[in-house]
Amino acid sequence: xxxxxxxxxxxxxxxxxxxxxxxxxxxxxxxxxxxxxxxxxxxxxxxxxxxxxxxxxxxxxxxxxxxxxxxxxxxxxxxxxxxxxxxxxxxxxxxxxxxxxxxxxxxxxxxxxxxxxxxxxxxxxxxxxxxxxxxxxxxxxxxxxxxxxxxxxxxxxxxxxxxxxxxxxxxxxxxxxxxxxxxxxxxxxxxxxxxxxxxxxxxxxxxxxxxxxxxxxxxxxxxxxxxxxxxxxxxxxxxxxxxxxxxxxxxxx
Numbered sequence: 001x002x003x004x005x006x007x008x009x010x011x012x013x014x015x016x017x018x019x020x021x022x023x024x025x026x027x028x029x030x031x032x033x034x035x036x037x038x039x040x041x042x043x044x045x046x047x048x049x050x051x052x053x054x055x056x057x058x059x060x061x062x063x064x065x066x067x068x069x070x071x072x073x074x075x076x077x078x079x080x081x082x083x084x085x086x087x088x089x090x091x092x093x094x095x096x097x098x099x100x101x102x103x104x105x106x107x108x109x110x111x112x113x114x115x116x117x118x119x120x121x122x123x124x125x126x127x128x129x130x131x132x133x134x135x136x137x138x139x140x141x142x143x144x145x146x147x148x149x150x151x152x153x154x155x156x157x158x159x160x161x162x163x164x165x166x167x168x169x170x171x172x173x174x175x176x177x178x179x180x181x182x183x184x185x186x187x188x189x190x191x192x193x194x195x196x197x198x199x200x201x202x203x204x205x206x207x208x209x210x211x212x213x214x215x216x217x218x219x220x221x222x223x224x225x226x227x228x229x230x231x232x233x234x235x236x237x238x239x240x241x242x243x244x245x246x247x248x249x250x251x252x253x
Contacts, residue, residue: 019066019236069244078237085230110139114147128168137169140203163188169199
């Protein structure tokens, strides 16, 4: 592969190194996606590999294309960012139009992960964080924890957690300095009318449905910020491509 170096006219170093920095910052932020654990039957290793391949490919195309002034790599980078942008837009529109379908998929996701709660420490942390942050328990309520073999009330279970819920379902006690991880033990053996004294009784789906309208401006702001960041990357790539082509055309004359 031959790279062009020009002595009389030069490509703007500003755009070149700005695009290089953009790749480092943008894909460094998206690297947090690799921390996502099991998603409804998807092996977390496969997910991490998929995200890693996309990040490496785009990072390589953007960084090397910018530094080496390679038009092919820059066009690939720009086209892929455009594709990702429109995919995100399509997902957002479809999620708004098919809210019932999204709700059903989230329920399946949550129930699937309830079943696997004790099988993956990262999965436990994900569900515990979700329940504590939204002050909820289960998909539609504490009884959803019957789906987990350790918390199930029926059958010949010898688990100490039988008829209980995870500690993240417990109503926090301000007087306690240390988290009581056994606060949910046997709680569902009590009368339902007493559950709300010690645990959250609202399901996480209802909690999230209530959270979204209250924070719609924050969600919209995050979406707009990500979109603007992608558009900025597209602008940098297109500008750098135009500069390279202009310099190349001038060199031939």
